[in-house]
Amino acid sequence: MSVLGVIGFLVVVPAFTPAISACSGRRALTQRQATIIQQAADGSMLEAGGPIIVYSKALMDAARAKKETVQVTQDVMAIKSLMGDDEFLEKWVMITNDWDLDTVSLSKKLVETMGNMKSTVVPKFVTFLAKKKRLISLKKIVNQFVTTLYQQQSIAPVTVKSAQRLTEAQQASIKAKMKAKLGVQDIKLIQEVDASLLAGFFLEWGYVDPERLRSPCNAIDLTLKNHLRKSALQQGVMASA
Structure with missing residues:
Protein backbone atom coordinates (compact mmCIF):
# COMPACT_ATOMS: atom_id res chain seq x y z
CA MET A 1 0.00 0.00 0.00
CA SER A 2 1.68 3.15 -1.20
CA VAL A 3 1.28 6.59 0.32
CA LEU A 4 -0.36 7.87 -2.84
CA GLY A 5 -2.71 4.92 -2.69
CA VAL A 6 -4.26 6.24 0.50
CA ILE A 7 -4.02 9.99 -0.13
CA GLY A 8 -7.65 10.07 -1.16
CA PHE A 9 -8.71 9.60 2.46
CA LEU A 10 -9.92 13.18 2.64
CA VAL A 11 -12.37 12.91 -0.22
CA VAL A 12 -13.41 9.25 -0.28
CA VAL A 13 -13.89 6.50 2.29
CA PRO A 14 -10.59 4.59 2.59
CA ALA A 15 -10.30 0.83 2.09
CA PHE A 16 -10.10 0.38 5.85
CA THR A 17 -11.41 2.40 8.77
CA PRO A 18 -8.76 4.79 10.15
CA ALA A 19 -8.23 5.43 13.84
CA ILE A 20 -9.51 8.96 14.43
CA SER A 21 -9.33 11.05 17.59
CA ALA A 22 -10.59 14.60 18.15
CA CYS A 23 -10.70 17.15 20.99
CA SER A 24 -14.29 17.91 21.96
CA GLY A 25 -15.49 16.49 18.64
CA ARG A 26 -14.29 19.56 16.76
CA ARG A 27 -11.95 19.99 13.85
CA ALA A 28 -8.68 21.86 14.28
CA LEU A 29 -8.69 25.63 14.21
CA THR A 30 -12.43 25.96 14.77
CA GLN A 31 -13.63 28.87 16.86
CA ARG A 32 -14.16 26.55 19.83
CA GLN A 151 -3.93 31.69 13.94
CA GLN A 152 -3.67 35.16 12.42
CA GLN A 153 -1.56 33.97 9.50
CA SER A 154 -3.90 31.01 8.97
CA ILE A 155 -1.11 28.44 9.14
CA ALA A 156 -1.76 24.95 10.47
CA PRO A 157 1.14 22.64 11.39
CA VAL A 158 0.54 19.02 10.40
CA THR A 159 2.81 16.12 11.29
CA VAL A 160 2.97 13.20 8.86
CA LYS A 161 4.64 9.96 9.88
CA SER A 162 5.47 7.47 7.15
CA ALA A 163 7.60 4.38 6.61
CA GLN A 164 9.66 6.20 3.96
CA ARG A 165 10.38 9.85 3.35
CA LEU A 166 7.72 11.42 1.18
CA THR A 167 8.47 12.75 -2.27
CA GLU A 168 7.80 16.41 -3.08
CA ALA A 169 4.70 15.39 -5.02
CA GLN A 170 3.36 13.42 -2.06
CA GLN A 171 4.05 16.32 0.29
CA ALA A 172 2.28 18.76 -2.03
CA SER A 173 -0.73 16.43 -2.28
CA ILE A 174 -1.08 16.09 1.50
CA LYS A 175 -0.68 19.84 2.01
CA ALA A 176 -3.34 20.59 -0.59
CA LYS A 177 -5.79 18.11 0.96
CA MET A 178 -5.18 19.40 4.49
CA LYS A 179 -5.49 23.06 3.44
CA ALA A 180 -8.92 22.28 2.03
CA LYS A 181 -9.90 20.16 5.04
CA LEU A 182 -8.85 22.75 7.66
CA GLY A 183 -9.74 25.85 5.68
CA VAL A 184 -6.35 27.53 6.18
CA GLN A 185 -4.04 29.46 3.86
CA ASP A 186 -1.01 27.25 4.35
CA ILE A 187 0.17 24.01 5.95
CA LYS A 188 3.44 23.64 7.81
CA LEU A 189 4.21 19.98 7.09
CA ILE A 190 6.53 18.21 9.52
CA GLN A 191 7.81 14.84 8.35
CA GLU A 192 8.83 11.91 10.53
CA VAL A 193 10.06 8.56 9.23
CA ASP A 194 9.09 5.39 11.10
CA ALA A 195 9.86 2.14 9.26
CA SER A 196 7.65 0.17 11.66
CA LEU A 197 4.56 1.72 10.02
CA LEU A 198 5.27 -0.50 6.97
CA ALA A 199 3.32 1.68 4.49
CA GLY A 200 0.76 4.47 4.37
CA PHE A 201 0.97 7.38 6.81
CA PHE A 202 -0.21 8.76 10.11
CA LEU A 203 -1.35 12.40 10.42
CA GLU A 204 -1.61 14.66 13.49
CA TRP A 205 -2.85 18.26 13.64
CA GLY A 206 -4.72 20.77 15.78
CA TYR A 207 -1.88 21.35 18.24
CA VAL A 208 -2.53 23.41 21.36
CA ASP A 209 1.14 24.47 21.07
CA PRO A 210 1.68 24.77 17.29
CA GLU A 211 5.38 25.63 17.59
CA ARG A 212 6.45 22.73 19.78
CA LEU A 213 3.79 20.43 18.33
CA ARG A 214 2.28 19.53 21.68
CA SER A 215 -1.16 18.10 22.43
CA PRO A 216 -2.60 17.33 18.98
CA CYS A 217 -6.40 17.38 18.94
CA ASN A 218 -6.84 15.37 15.75
CA ALA A 219 -5.23 12.32 14.18
CA ILE A 220 -5.84 9.91 11.33
CA ASP A 221 -4.02 6.58 11.11
CA LEU A 222 -3.84 5.33 7.52
CA THR A 223 -0.85 3.03 8.03
CA LEU A 224 -0.56 -0.59 6.98
CA LYS A 225 0.56 -1.38 10.53
CA ASN A 226 -2.74 -0.11 11.92
CA HIS A 227 -4.70 -1.99 9.25
CA LEU A 228 -2.93 -5.27 10.07
CA ARG A 229 -3.44 -4.72 13.80
CA LYS A 230 -7.18 -4.19 13.33
CA SER A 231 -7.46 -7.22 11.08
CA ALA A 232 -5.69 -9.37 13.67
CA LEU A 233 -7.97 -8.15 16.46
CA GLN A 234 -11.08 -8.85 14.37
CA GLN A 235 -9.87 -12.44 13.97
CA GLY A 236 -9.15 -12.77 17.67
CA VAL A 237 -5.40 -12.76 17.23
CA MET A 238 -3.19 -10.88 19.69
CA ALA A 239 -1.31 -8.17 17.80
CA SER A 240 2.05 -6.85 18.93
CA ALA A 241 2.30 -3.14 19.80
Missing part, protein backbone atom coordinates in the same frame (compact mmCIF):
# COMPACT_ATOMS: atom_id res chain seq x y z
CA GLN A 33 -10.61 25.21 19.65
CA ALA A 34 -9.17 28.70 19.31
CA THR A 35 -11.05 29.66 22.47
CA ILE A 36 -9.75 26.60 24.33
CA ILE A 37 -6.21 27.47 23.27
CA GLN A 38 -6.61 31.00 24.57
CA GLN A 39 -8.10 29.82 27.86
CA ALA A 40 -5.28 27.34 28.44
CA ALA A 41 -2.56 29.85 27.58
CA ASP A 42 -2.02 31.14 31.09
CA GLY A 43 -2.13 27.70 32.64
CA SER A 44 -5.28 28.26 34.67
CA MET A 45 -8.07 28.08 32.06
CA LEU A 46 -8.80 31.78 32.54
CA GLU A 47 -11.23 33.34 30.12
CA ALA A 48 -9.81 34.77 26.91
CA GLY A 49 -8.58 38.22 27.83
CA GLY A 50 -6.62 37.02 30.88
CA PRO A 51 -3.20 38.49 31.66
CA ILE A 52 -1.23 36.24 29.31
CA ILE A 53 -3.52 37.10 26.40
CA VAL A 54 -3.38 40.81 27.25
CA TYR A 55 0.42 40.96 27.46
CA SER A 56 0.84 38.92 24.29
CA LYS A 57 -1.48 41.29 22.42
CA ALA A 58 0.37 44.29 23.86
CA LEU A 59 3.62 42.92 22.47
CA MET A 60 2.04 42.38 19.05
CA ASP A 61 0.56 45.87 19.06
CA ALA A 62 3.93 47.41 19.98
CA ALA A 63 5.63 45.45 17.21
CA ARG A 64 3.15 46.77 14.64
CA ALA A 65 3.37 50.33 15.98
CA LYS A 66 7.16 50.30 15.66
CA LYS A 67 6.99 48.42 12.34
CA GLU A 68 9.15 45.66 13.81
CA THR A 69 6.78 42.71 13.43
CA VAL A 70 9.37 40.51 11.73
CA GLN A 71 12.13 41.42 14.19
CA VAL A 72 9.89 40.94 17.21
CA THR A 73 8.76 37.56 15.90
CA GLN A 74 12.39 36.51 15.48
CA ASP A 75 13.18 37.61 19.03
CA VAL A 76 10.14 35.80 20.41
CA MET A 77 11.14 32.60 18.62
CA ALA A 78 14.66 32.95 20.03
CA ILE A 79 13.32 33.44 23.57
CA LYS A 80 10.97 30.48 23.16
CA SER A 81 13.95 28.33 22.24
CA LEU A 82 16.01 29.65 25.16
CA MET A 83 13.21 28.83 27.56
CA GLY A 84 13.79 25.18 26.74
CA ASP A 85 17.52 25.37 27.46
CA ASP A 86 18.54 24.25 30.97
CA GLU A 87 21.73 26.33 31.00
CA PHE A 88 19.83 29.50 30.13
CA LEU A 89 17.12 28.76 32.71
CA GLU A 90 19.78 28.32 35.39
CA LYS A 91 21.19 31.76 34.58
CA TRP A 92 17.66 33.19 34.49
CA VAL A 93 16.91 31.89 38.01
CA MET A 94 20.18 33.26 39.39
CA ILE A 95 19.51 36.73 37.96
CA THR A 96 15.86 36.94 39.00
CA ASN A 97 16.77 35.81 42.53
CA ASP A 98 19.50 38.43 42.93
CA TRP A 99 17.89 40.81 45.44
CA ASP A 100 20.73 43.33 45.03
CA LEU A 101 19.50 44.21 41.53
CA ASP A 102 16.92 46.91 41.00
CA THR A 103 14.27 46.54 38.29
CA VAL A 104 16.28 48.27 35.56
CA SER A 105 19.51 46.38 36.32
CA LEU A 106 17.61 43.11 36.52
CA SER A 107 15.94 43.51 33.13
CA LYS A 108 19.21 44.70 31.57
CA LYS A 109 21.07 41.58 32.74
CA LEU A 110 18.27 39.34 31.51
CA VAL A 111 18.30 40.94 28.05
CA GLU A 112 22.08 40.57 27.90
CA THR A 113 21.71 36.89 28.81
CA MET A 114 19.25 36.42 25.96
CA GLY A 115 21.85 37.57 23.43
CA ASN A 116 21.51 40.09 20.64
CA MET A 117 17.89 41.04 20.12
CA LYS A 118 16.89 42.09 16.62
CA SER A 119 14.14 44.44 17.75
CA THR A 120 13.97 47.44 20.03
CA VAL A 121 10.53 46.36 21.27
CA VAL A 122 11.38 43.08 23.02
CA PRO A 123 14.10 44.45 25.36
CA LYS A 124 11.72 47.21 26.43
CA PHE A 125 8.96 44.65 26.86
CA VAL A 126 11.18 42.59 29.20
CA THR A 127 11.85 45.73 31.25
CA PHE A 128 8.12 46.42 31.32
CA LEU A 129 7.40 42.91 32.64
CA ALA A 130 10.09 43.33 35.28
CA LYS A 131 8.47 46.53 36.53
CA LYS A 132 5.08 44.81 36.60
CA LYS A 133 6.63 41.81 38.39
CA ARG A 134 5.46 39.59 35.56
CA LEU A 135 8.78 38.13 34.41
CA ILE A 136 7.66 34.71 35.60
CA SER A 137 5.01 34.83 32.87
CA LEU A 138 7.41 35.53 29.99
CA LYS A 139 7.49 31.90 28.83
CA LYS A 140 3.70 31.70 28.69
CA ILE A 141 3.50 35.06 26.95
CA VAL A 142 5.87 34.06 24.13
CA ASN A 143 4.03 30.74 23.76
CA GLN A 144 0.75 32.61 23.38
CA PHE A 145 2.38 35.05 20.94
CA VAL A 146 3.41 32.17 18.67
CA THR A 147 0.00 30.47 18.92
CA THR A 148 -1.78 33.71 18.01
CA LEU A 149 0.66 34.28 15.14
CA TYR A 150 -0.23 30.92 13.59
Whole structure:
Protein backbone atom coordinates (compact mmCIF):
# COMPACT_ATOMS: atom_id res chain seq x y z
CA MET A 1 0.00 0.00 0.00
CA SER A 2 1.68 3.15 -1.20
CA VAL A 3 1.28 6.59 0.32
CA LEU A 4 -0.36 7.87 -2.84
CA GLY A 5 -2.71 4.92 -2.69
CA VAL A 6 -4.26 6.24 0.50
CA ILE A 7 -4.02 9.99 -0.13
CA GLY A 8 -7.65 10.07 -1.16
CA PHE A 9 -8.71 9.60 2.46
CA LEU A 10 -9.92 13.18 2.64
CA VAL A 11 -12.37 12.91 -0.22
CA VAL A 12 -13.41 9.25 -0.28
CA VAL A 13 -13.89 6.50 2.29
CA PRO A 14 -10.59 4.59 2.59
CA ALA A 15 -10.30 0.83 2.09
CA PHE A 16 -10.10 0.38 5.85
CA THR A 17 -11.41 2.40 8.77
CA PRO A 18 -8.76 4.79 10.15
CA ALA A 19 -8.23 5.43 13.84
CA ILE A 20 -9.51 8.96 14.43
CA SER A 21 -9.33 11.05 17.59
CA ALA A 22 -10.59 14.60 18.15
CA CYS A 23 -10.70 17.15 20.99
CA SER A 24 -14.29 17.91 21.96
CA GLY A 25 -15.49 16.49 18.64
CA ARG A 26 -14.29 19.56 16.76
CA ARG A 27 -11.95 19.99 13.85
CA ALA A 28 -8.68 21.86 14.28
CA LEU A 29 -8.69 25.63 14.21
CA THR A 30 -12.43 25.96 14.77
CA GLN A 31 -13.63 28.87 16.86
CA ARG A 32 -14.16 26.55 19.83
CA GLN A 33 -10.61 25.21 19.65
CA ALA A 34 -9.17 28.70 19.31
CA THR A 35 -11.05 29.66 22.47
CA ILE A 36 -9.75 26.60 24.33
CA ILE A 37 -6.21 27.47 23.27
CA GLN A 38 -6.61 31.00 24.57
CA GLN A 39 -8.10 29.82 27.86
CA ALA A 40 -5.28 27.34 28.44
CA ALA A 41 -2.56 29.85 27.58
CA ASP A 42 -2.02 31.14 31.09
CA GLY A 43 -2.13 27.70 32.64
CA SER A 44 -5.28 28.26 34.67
CA MET A 45 -8.07 28.08 32.06
CA LEU A 46 -8.80 31.78 32.54
CA GLU A 47 -11.23 33.34 30.12
CA ALA A 48 -9.81 34.77 26.91
CA GLY A 49 -8.58 38.22 27.83
CA GLY A 50 -6.62 37.02 30.88
CA PRO A 51 -3.20 38.49 31.66
CA ILE A 52 -1.23 36.24 29.31
CA ILE A 53 -3.52 37.10 26.40
CA VAL A 54 -3.38 40.81 27.25
CA TYR A 55 0.42 40.96 27.46
CA SER A 56 0.84 38.92 24.29
CA LYS A 57 -1.48 41.29 22.42
CA ALA A 58 0.37 44.29 23.86
CA LEU A 59 3.62 42.92 22.47
CA MET A 60 2.04 42.38 19.05
CA ASP A 61 0.56 45.87 19.06
CA ALA A 62 3.93 47.41 19.98
CA ALA A 63 5.63 45.45 17.21
CA ARG A 64 3.15 46.77 14.64
CA ALA A 65 3.37 50.33 15.98
CA LYS A 66 7.16 50.30 15.66
CA LYS A 67 6.99 48.42 12.34
CA GLU A 68 9.15 45.66 13.81
CA THR A 69 6.78 42.71 13.43
CA VAL A 70 9.37 40.51 11.73
CA GLN A 71 12.13 41.42 14.19
CA VAL A 72 9.89 40.94 17.21
CA THR A 73 8.76 37.56 15.90
CA GLN A 74 12.39 36.51 15.48
CA ASP A 75 13.18 37.61 19.03
CA VAL A 76 10.14 35.80 20.41
CA MET A 77 11.14 32.60 18.62
CA ALA A 78 14.66 32.95 20.03
CA ILE A 79 13.32 33.44 23.57
CA LYS A 80 10.97 30.48 23.16
CA SER A 81 13.95 28.33 22.24
CA LEU A 82 16.01 29.65 25.16
CA MET A 83 13.21 28.83 27.56
CA GLY A 84 13.79 25.18 26.74
CA ASP A 85 17.52 25.37 27.46
CA ASP A 86 18.54 24.25 30.97
CA GLU A 87 21.73 26.33 31.00
CA PHE A 88 19.83 29.50 30.13
CA LEU A 89 17.12 28.76 32.71
CA GLU A 90 19.78 28.32 35.39
CA LYS A 91 21.19 31.76 34.58
CA TRP A 92 17.66 33.19 34.49
CA VAL A 93 16.91 31.89 38.01
CA MET A 94 20.18 33.26 39.39
CA ILE A 95 19.51 36.73 37.96
CA THR A 96 15.86 36.94 39.00
CA ASN A 97 16.77 35.81 42.53
CA ASP A 98 19.50 38.43 42.93
CA TRP A 99 17.89 40.81 45.44
CA ASP A 100 20.73 43.33 45.03
CA LEU A 101 19.50 44.21 41.53
CA ASP A 102 16.92 46.91 41.00
CA THR A 103 14.27 46.54 38.29
CA VAL A 104 16.28 48.27 35.56
CA SER A 105 19.51 46.38 36.32
CA LEU A 106 17.61 43.11 36.52
CA SER A 107 15.94 43.51 33.13
CA LYS A 108 19.21 44.70 31.57
CA LYS A 109 21.07 41.58 32.74
CA LEU A 110 18.27 39.34 31.51
CA VAL A 111 18.30 40.94 28.05
CA GLU A 112 22.08 40.57 27.90
CA THR A 113 21.71 36.89 28.81
CA MET A 114 19.25 36.42 25.96
CA GLY A 115 21.85 37.57 23.43
CA ASN A 116 21.51 40.09 20.64
CA MET A 117 17.89 41.04 20.12
CA LYS A 118 16.89 42.09 16.62
CA SER A 119 14.14 44.44 17.75
CA THR A 120 13.97 47.44 20.03
CA VAL A 121 10.53 46.36 21.27
CA VAL A 122 11.38 43.08 23.02
CA PRO A 123 14.10 44.45 25.36
CA LYS A 124 11.72 47.21 26.43
CA PHE A 125 8.96 44.65 26.86
CA VAL A 126 11.18 42.59 29.20
CA THR A 127 11.85 45.73 31.25
CA PHE A 128 8.12 46.42 31.32
CA LEU A 129 7.40 42.91 32.64
CA ALA A 130 10.09 43.33 35.28
CA LYS A 131 8.47 46.53 36.53
CA LYS A 132 5.08 44.81 36.60
CA LYS A 133 6.63 41.81 38.39
CA ARG A 134 5.46 39.59 35.56
CA LEU A 135 8.78 38.13 34.41
CA ILE A 136 7.66 34.71 35.60
CA SER A 137 5.01 34.83 32.87
CA LEU A 138 7.41 35.53 29.99
CA LYS A 139 7.49 31.90 28.83
CA LYS A 140 3.70 31.70 28.69
CA ILE A 141 3.50 35.06 26.95
CA VAL A 142 5.87 34.06 24.13
CA ASN A 143 4.03 30.74 23.76
CA GLN A 144 0.75 32.61 23.38
CA PHE A 145 2.38 35.05 20.94
CA VAL A 146 3.41 32.17 18.67
CA THR A 147 0.00 30.47 18.92
CA THR A 148 -1.78 33.71 18.01
CA LEU A 149 0.66 34.28 15.14
CA TYR A 150 -0.23 30.92 13.59
CA GLN A 151 -3.93 31.69 13.94
CA GLN A 152 -3.67 35.16 12.42
CA GLN A 153 -1.56 33.97 9.50
CA SER A 154 -3.90 31.01 8.97
CA ILE A 155 -1.11 28.44 9.14
CA ALA A 156 -1.76 24.95 10.47
CA PRO A 157 1.14 22.64 11.39
CA VAL A 158 0.54 19.02 10.40
CA THR A 159 2.81 16.12 11.29
CA VAL A 160 2.97 13.20 8.86
CA LYS A 161 4.64 9.96 9.88
CA SER A 162 5.47 7.47 7.15
CA ALA A 163 7.60 4.38 6.61
CA GLN A 164 9.66 6.20 3.96
CA ARG A 165 10.38 9.85 3.35
CA LEU A 166 7.72 11.42 1.18
CA THR A 167 8.47 12.75 -2.27
CA GLU A 168 7.80 16.41 -3.08
CA ALA A 169 4.70 15.39 -5.02
CA GLN A 170 3.36 13.42 -2.06
CA GLN A 171 4.05 16.32 0.29
CA ALA A 172 2.28 18.76 -2.03
CA SER A 173 -0.73 16.43 -2.28
CA ILE A 174 -1.08 16.09 1.50
CA LYS A 175 -0.68 19.84 2.01
CA ALA A 176 -3.34 20.59 -0.59
CA LYS A 177 -5.79 18.11 0.96
CA MET A 178 -5.18 19.40 4.49
CA LYS A 179 -5.49 23.06 3.44
CA ALA A 180 -8.92 22.28 2.03
CA LYS A 181 -9.90 20.16 5.04
CA LEU A 182 -8.85 22.75 7.66
CA GLY A 183 -9.74 25.85 5.68
CA VAL A 184 -6.35 27.53 6.18
CA GLN A 185 -4.04 29.46 3.86
CA ASP A 186 -1.01 27.25 4.35
CA ILE A 187 0.17 24.01 5.95
CA LYS A 188 3.44 23.64 7.81
CA LEU A 189 4.21 19.98 7.09
CA ILE A 190 6.53 18.21 9.52
CA GLN A 191 7.81 14.84 8.35
CA GLU A 192 8.83 11.91 10.53
CA VAL A 193 10.06 8.56 9.23
CA ASP A 194 9.09 5.39 11.10
CA ALA A 195 9.86 2.14 9.26
CA SER A 196 7.65 0.17 11.66
CA LEU A 197 4.56 1.72 10.02
CA LEU A 198 5.27 -0.50 6.97
CA ALA A 199 3.32 1.68 4.49
CA GLY A 200 0.76 4.47 4.37
CA PHE A 201 0.97 7.38 6.81
CA PHE A 202 -0.21 8.76 10.11
CA LEU A 203 -1.35 12.40 10.42
CA GLU A 204 -1.61 14.66 13.49
CA TRP A 205 -2.85 18.26 13.64
CA GLY A 206 -4.72 20.77 15.78
CA TYR A 207 -1.88 21.35 18.24
CA VAL A 208 -2.53 23.41 21.36
CA ASP A 209 1.14 24.47 21.07
CA PRO A 210 1.68 24.77 17.29
CA GLU A 211 5.38 25.63 17.59
CA ARG A 212 6.45 22.73 19.78
CA LEU A 213 3.79 20.43 18.33
CA ARG A 214 2.28 19.53 21.68
CA SER A 215 -1.16 18.10 22.43
CA PRO A 216 -2.60 17.33 18.98
CA CYS A 217 -6.40 17.38 18.94
CA ASN A 218 -6.84 15.37 15.75
CA ALA A 219 -5.23 12.32 14.18
CA ILE A 220 -5.84 9.91 11.33
CA ASP A 221 -4.02 6.58 11.11
CA LEU A 222 -3.84 5.33 7.52
CA THR A 223 -0.85 3.03 8.03
CA LEU A 224 -0.56 -0.59 6.98
CA LYS A 225 0.56 -1.38 10.53
CA ASN A 226 -2.74 -0.11 11.92
CA HIS A 227 -4.70 -1.99 9.25
CA LEU A 228 -2.93 -5.27 10.07
CA ARG A 229 -3.44 -4.72 13.80
CA LYS A 230 -7.18 -4.19 13.33
CA SER A 231 -7.46 -7.22 11.08
CA ALA A 232 -5.69 -9.37 13.67
CA LEU A 233 -7.97 -8.15 16.46
CA GLN A 234 -11.08 -8.85 14.37
CA GLN A 235 -9.87 -12.44 13.97
CA GLY A 236 -9.15 -12.77 17.67
CA VAL A 237 -5.40 -12.76 17.23
CA MET A 238 -3.19 -10.88 19.69
CA ALA A 239 -1.31 -8.17 17.80
CA SER A 240 2.05 -6.85 18.93
CA ALA A 241 2.30 -3.14 19.80
